[in-house]
Structure formats: structure tokens, C-alpha cells
Amino acid sequence: MRGFRDAFVLIAVLILQATLVHRIAIAGVRPDLLVAFVVYFAWMRGPVSGVVAGFSVGLLQDMDAPGPLGLNALAKTVVGFLVAKAGFRVHRANVGVRFFFFLTAMLVHDVIYFAVYTAGEFGAFVRQFLFVAIPSAFYTTVLVLLLLSTVERFSRTLLLTDEV
Amino acid sequence: MFRLLFARRADWAAFTIACVLSLSLMTLGRGQQARAIWFVQHTLLAPVNAIVGWVDAGVGLYWEDQKLRKHLAQVQIEADAMRSERLENARLRRLLALSQENPNELTAARVTARSLDRLGGSITIDKGSKDGVLPNRAVITPEGLIGRVEQAEPHEARVLTLLHHDCAVAVRVGRSRVDGVLQWEFGERPILNLLYVSSQEDVKVGDLVLTSGLGGIFPEGVRVGVVSRVGIAENGLMKEVQVKPAVDFRSLEEVLVYMPAGAGRGPRMPAVETSAPDSSGSDSTAAGSAR
Numbered sequence: 001m002r003g004f005r006d007a008f009v010l011i012a013v014l015i016l017q018a019t020l021v022h023r024i025a026i027a028g029v030r031p032d033l034l035v036a037f038v039v040y041f042a043w044m045r046g047p048v049s050g051v052v053a054g055f056s057v058g059l060l061q062d063m064d065a066p067g068p069l070g071l072n073a074l075a076k077t078v079v080g081f082l083v084a085k086a087g088f089r090v091h092r093a094n095v096g097v098r099f100f101f102f103l104t105a106m107l108v109h110d111v112i113y114f115a116v117y118t119a120g121e122f123g124a125f126v127r128q129f130l131f132v133a134i135p136s137a138f139y140t141t142v143l144v145l146l147l148l149s150t151v152e153r154f155s156r157t158l159l160l161t162d163e164v
Numbered sequence: 165m166f167r168l169l170f171a172r173r174a175d176w177a178a179f180t181i182a183c184v185l186s187l188s189l190m191t192l193g194r195g196q197q198a199r200a201i202w203f204v205q206h207t208l209l210a211p212v213n214a215i216v217g218w219v220d221a222g223v224g225l226y227w228e229d230q231k232l233r234k235h236l237a238q239v240q241i242e243a244d245a246m247r248s249e250r251l252e253n254a255r256l257r258r259l260l261a262l263s264q265e266n267p268n269e270l271t272a273a274r275v276t277a278r279s280l281d282r283l284g285g286s287i288t289i290d291k292g293s294k295d296g297v298l299p300n301r302a303v304i305t306p307e308g309l310i311g312r313v314e315q316a317e318p319h320e321a322r323v324l325t326l327l328h329h330d331c332a333v334a335v336r337v338g339r340s341r342v343d344g345v346l347q348w349e350f351g352e353r354p355i356l357n358l359l360y361v362s363s364q365e366d367v368k369v370g371d372l373v374l375t376s377g378l379g380g381i382f383p384e385g386v387r388v389g390v391v392s393r394v395g396i397a398e399n400g401l402m403k404e405v406q407v408k409p410a411v412d413f414r415s416l417e418e419v420l421v422y423m424p425a426g427a428g429r430g431p432r433m434p435a436v437e438t439s440a441p442d443s444s445g446s447d448s449t450a451a452g453s454a455r
Contacts, residue, residue: 063201
């Protein structure tokens with residue numbers, strides 16, 4: 001049952017990412033719902049699930065990404081693992097904590113991604129980080145918090161949590 | 165031992181394996197990467213791609229619909245604006261034709277405000293004493309007489325229209341040359357009354373009423389309105405004549421101020437009949453006779 005629910009949420013996120021995200025871009029800044037999914041999934045399920053989800057979703061994204069195959073998988077694996085480790089004891093329903101976690105995790109993800117993608121070219125990395133990573137992280141965080149609060153208003157429990 | 169280590173440190177093991185796999189994939193050559201991607205996309209991801217494509221088409225249609233609706237609304241607004249400009253253009257052309265026929269006598273002005281009362285007895289125009297618009301200048305449109313300037317500021321002026329009690333006009337019935345004074349009267353039904361017309365005078369419904377030039381304010385021969393009702397007063401001595409103004413005072417936007425050069429003859433209005441075409445039995449005289 002839990003597997004079906006996870007698969008359903010993942011497919012929903014994939015569809016949203018593929019169909020909606022480019023239509024709600026603000027000044028070219030697009031949210032990355034797949035990173036948000038990995039962060040939230042790892043946070044709720046722990047390190048192993050987080051690593052598996054991060055690697056799988058990242059690999060899926062690599063199929064259609066301009067960077068080298070495996071880059072998204074690596075970045076999301078690291079993020080999934082770190083979030084699960086760091087978020088083990090924190091209050092998962094608090095909006096402020098959520099905001100901090102999502103924002104930091106997405107920035108960490110983008111640091112890894114752009115550091116490899118720009119092949120150590122510092123100027124290009126800084127430019128990508130300032131003009132793509134930071135706006136996108138903020139946009140994604142706000143959007144995800146809105147989505148989560150909407151969904152959780154109906155479900156009464158935290159989405160994707162084990163505590164059913 | 166390996167199993168024991170994996171059981172205790174499953175998280176670290178999974179992390180290490182995933183990282184090694186990712187790095188391995190990254191070190192593959194471009195050709196191998198492309199082949200791997202092609203394989204995954206055409207086998208594992210084919211159903212997902214189909215679903216995404218189907219949803220994307222639906223969302224795209226919805227988005228397209230919203231965009232088209234917005235575009236349609238904008239086009240509608242632009243069409244309305246163009247229609248309004250076309251009408252304004254027609255009005256201005258008529259004003260221009262009139263002022264070209266009367267060089268140095270007419271100044272075009274735009275109505276900038278109307279009186280706040282519902283009856284609309286006055287308007288404000290955007291020309292004032294700096295433009296030569298002084299009190300008691302006649303104000304007209306191609307349709308007919310509007311009223312007179314009551315008060316002039318340097319750059320604007322207040323005009324009393326025929327629908328104001330203080331704007332009485334000396335007029336003449338075009339067909340029978342009967343003189344009278346036209347004055348707005350507030351009653352149960354506000355109307356323009358043609359006063360001081362004897363019961364013996366020849367005035368019929370449909371007769372055109374023009375300014376007579378008497379009194380010196382309004383030039384002679386400017387169309388004022390059409391006789392709409394003729395009756396006899398209770399004392400039997402005078403006629404009660406009601407006049408329908410030629411101008412629709414509710415839709416005034418541009419007017420002309422008459423600036424007399426010397427003679428009291430009015431501006432040459434577009435050719436009109438001195439009685440309405442449908443008034444049976446009345447003698448129609450050319451407008452020229454009234455000028």
C-alpha cells in the first residue's frame with residue numbers, strides 16, 4: 001500500500017515537473033519539484049529510502065538533462081542522504097523548519113550539480129549559482145510548502161510519512 | 165562479515181553504492197551514455213513518457229485556451245477604442261468642415277466637464293480668454309446652437325446651454341419668419357418654450373427654429389431646434405410653442421465658439437430645410453432665406 005502511494009506521488013510529481021513547471025516559470029526561473037520530492041521523501045523515510053529515491057529520481061532526470069549521465073543521480077543521492085541524516089530528530093511539521101530544510105537542501109544540490117557541470121570554472125559556477133540556483137531554490141521552497149499545506153489539510157497526516 | 169557490516173551500516177552502504185554508480189555513469193563515454201539513455205527511455209520510461217505527453221497535451225490546451233481568451237479580450241478592447249476613434253474622427257471632420265467655411269470666426273474647443281446636476285445646464289470647455297473666448301460668445305456645433313459663454317478663465321470657459329434658465333435666445337421660425345424668445349423652463353417636464361408668439365402667428369409643428377440675431381449675442385441663422393408642439397395659452401392671446409433642440413446635449417464632446425469679426429451674420433451651417441420633411445402642408449424654404 002505504501003509503495004503504491006509513493007509511486008503515485010512520484011508519478012504525480014513527474015507529471016507536474018514535465019507539464020506544469022515550464023508554464024509557471026517566473027522570469028525564466030523554474031521550480032525543481034523532483035529535488036523537493038527527494039528531500040521530503042528522505043526526510044520522512046530515512047537514509048536508505050532517501051538514497052534510493054535520490055539515485056532513482058536523479059537518474060530519471062539525467063535521461064533528459066544536458067549534463068553528463070549520473071550527475072543528477074549523484075547530487076540527489078548526496079542530498080537525500082544528508083537530509084535524512086540531519087532531519088532525523090527535527091520537528092517535521094514546522095513550517096520554518098521545513099523552509100530551512102528545503103532551501104538548504106536545494107542549495108546543496110545545486111552546489112554539487114553546478115560545480116560538476118561547470119567543470120570547476122569558478123566564474124560560470126558563481127553566475128549559475130546566483131542567477132539560477134538561488135532563485136529556483138526560493139521559488140521551489142515556497143511552491144512546495146504551499147502544495148504540502150494544501151495536501152496535508154485534507155490528509156490530516158504528513159504526506160509520505162510512515163506514521164499512518 | 166560483509167552482511168553484518170551492511171546490516172549495521174545499511175545507510176552508508178546504500179549511499180556509497182549509489183555514489184559509486186553515479187560516478188561510474190559519469191565517467192562513461194558520450195556514446196555509451198547516449199546508448200544507455202536511449203535504452204532506458206525506450207523501455208522503462210516509455211509508459212511514463214506516454215502519460216506525460218498525454219497530460220502535457222491536455223494542460224497545453226487549457227493554457228492555450230486561457231491565452232486565446234485573454235488575447236480576444238485585448239482585441240475586443242482595441243476594436244472598441246478604434247470604433248470610438250472613428251466616431252470622433254467623423255465628428256472632428258464635420259467641425260473642421262464648418263470652421264473652414266467660416267475662417268477666423270470659429271474656434272474649436274473640447275468639452276472638459278459637464279454640470280453636476282442631472283439636467284446638465286452648463287458645460288466647461290478647454291478654451292478661455294487667452295484664446296479669445298470671452299463671455300457672451302455663442303457656442304455651436306454642426307447640429308446647431310449650444311448656448312453662450314457665461315464666464316471665461318484664461319484657459320477654460322463655462323458655457324450655459326439652452327437647457328439653462330439664464331440662457332434665453334432670440335429666435336425666428338424659419339418658414340414664417342415669426343420672432344420669439346426661446347427659454348428653458350423647469351416644470352414637471354423640462355422643456356424649451358418659444359415665448360411671446362401671438363395666437364395669430366403662423367407656427368406649425370416641424371418648423372425649423374433659427375437664431376434671429378436680435379439681442380447681439382447670438383449670430384443670425386444658427387439652427388436651434390424644431391417645433392415639437394403648438395398650443396394656445398389659457399388666456400387665448402398667446403401661443404404655447406415647444407421646441408425640440410437640434411443638439412443632443414448629453415453627448416457633447418467638441419464644440420465651436422463663434423468669434424464675430426464684425427457683422428452679426430452667423431456662421432454658415434450645413435444646408436437644412438426650414439421645416440421638417442414630414443410636416444405636411446408647410447411651405448419649405450431653403451435655409452439660405454434664413455441667413
